């Protein structure tokens with residue numbers, strides 16, 4: 001659906017985007033995560049040619065946008081909606097007219113506009129706010145207007161530029177749910193950029209991690225959480241799923257302390273109970289967490305295992321075979 005082919009964007013001596021290759025599938029919610037300055041916004045803006053790549057191609061639905069004239073690009077851009085962190089609404093226009101504005105710009109008739117705006121208001125849950133001005137709305141409501149406006153001309157792709165970064169966690173969750181609904185019911189491909197792993201966890205199917213203009217890791221979101229390949233990805237994951245054991249819990253222990261990572265079905269099985277039945281060990285749970293990603297559990301448990309050395313070794317081997325990963329955090333001397 002969207003092919004980003006070896007795209008580079010340079011500003012004087014800054015390589016904001018550096019040889020990025022990505023394929024985004026139709027109907028996907030694709031996240032791009034990175035710290036400030038990683039090049040996310042620039043890459044996103046290259047997708048609808050708000051920024052023209054210095055090198056490389058943007059191919060959407062088999063059409064190479066980088067090969068089109070300015071006028072042709074303007075036409076293609078109508079098939080790509082965009083929403084922004086700070087909403088970019090017209091403050092002097094009411095909600096209804098903010099949405100009608102993009103329909104007018106696309107040359108829609110008065111009748112079409114009168115039919116379409118109420119549909120859009122209903123879709124984003126703002127039917128009763130049509131006559132309000134942006135200043136009379138909450139941040140979440142403003143973003144809903146932004147979404148309605150972006151969907152007005154029935155785009156195939158929706159680009160989201162840090163769309164929830166200005167919102168509180170509850171409002172963020174409701175906007176993400178709305179985006180998910182739009183993706184599922186209208187089949188629109190969504191590309192979103194964010195610096196928050198929680199946003200990726202909540203709605204993305206796949207994600208690319210960016211650093212210094214480059215994509216350093218791309219994966220299905222669950223796989224990325226379960227098996228991160230780079231330090232930066234691990235840092236992002238730790239913001240959502242991580243366990244740090246207080247130092248004092250490591251002192252005076254009688255057996256090894258192990259961290260067990262469970263994924264998929266193994267997170268829901270009674271592996272610890274079965275270990276206790278099979279081997280003469282005691283398992284003392286010190287810390288634990290289960291995170292759900294795309295409705296699949298990813299669990300981490302930190303336990304102390306005590307008993308005879310041989311039994312402990314057998315128990316560790318058994319747990320290792322049954323789970324995704326086991327790491328001995330502290331062994332007894």
Ligand SMILES: Nc1ncnc2c1ncn2[C@@H]1O[C@H](COP(=O)(O)OP(=O)(O)OP(=O)(O)O)[C@@H](O)[C@H]1O
Nearest residue numbers: 011014015016034035036037038039040041042043
């Ligand atoms: N118009 C511009 N002129 C010059 N340099 C730019 C321009 N836009 C971006 N840059 C530079 O390109 C790099 C990437 O910026 P970009 O905004 O794409 O990163 P980002 O990951 O989206 O960060 P943020 O989340 O802070 O917006 C930065 O070093 C930035 O200073």
